[in-house]
Amino acid sequence: MTSPITLAAHLVRRFFGHLRATPLSPGEQDLVADALSPELAQLFHRQSPPDQRHAFDVARRVRSALPTDDAAFSAALLHDVGKAVAAIGPIARSLATVFDALRIPMPAHWRSYRNHGAIGADALTAAGAPTLAVVFARHHPGPAPEGIDPDVWNALVAADNV
Numbered sequence: 001m002t003s004p005i006t007l008a009a010h011l012v013r014r015f016f017g018h019l020r021a022t023p024l025s026p027g028e029q030d031l032v033a034d035a036l037s038p039e040l041a042q043l044f045h046r047q048s049p050p051d052q053r054h055a056f057d058v059a060r061r062v063r064s065a066l067p068t069d070d071a072a073f074s075a076a077l078l079h080d081v082g083k084a085v086a087a088i089g090p091i092a093r094s095l096a097t098v099f100d101a102l103r104i105p106m107p108a109h110w111r112s113y114r115n116h117g118a119i120g121a122d123a124l125t126a127a128g129a130p131t132l133a134v135v136f137a138r139h140h141p142g143p144a145p146e147g148i149d150p151d152v153w154n155a156l157v158a159a160d161n162v
């Protein structure tokens with residue numbers, strides 16, 4: 001299990017990142033449109049503006065680490081689309097993370113937030129997403145599943161954990 005200090009630092013960083021997030025610029029939106037099919041772009045745009053910013057920043061870091069890997073770029077853009085289902089704010093997200101860590105029962109929509117990986121992976125499968133995007137949405141931030149290049153996986157996880 002994550003240590004309480006690591007968890008607290010992560011929550012504080014994520015909370016202020018959410019508050020400071022700026023919407024994607026037109027140029028950034030063009031990069032998203034170039035990378036994703038219309039169905040997948042629709043899932044991307046269902047996310048809140050701060051979640052779109054987070055996903056885009058992860059994708060940008062992945063592009064620096066793996067400049068020619070378009071599948072990794074797309075997987076980064078799409079990895080948190082399941083969070084749109086729960087649609088809860090930054091304070092509830094932090095509380096849901098703490099409740100989950102402490103195994104405290106929580107409301108159903110908080111539970112959806114904590115299950116966003118599986119929810120997103122199912123939505124991505126239905127929208128015809130590439131395998132890496134589906135698998136990364138479902139299993140991040142865990143270890144690389146069988147059949148996935150660990151270097152690509154580790155670059156994705158590192159880019160998500162900044």
Ligand SMILES: [Fe+2]
Pocket residue numbers: 054058079080160
């Ligand atoms: Fe993420």
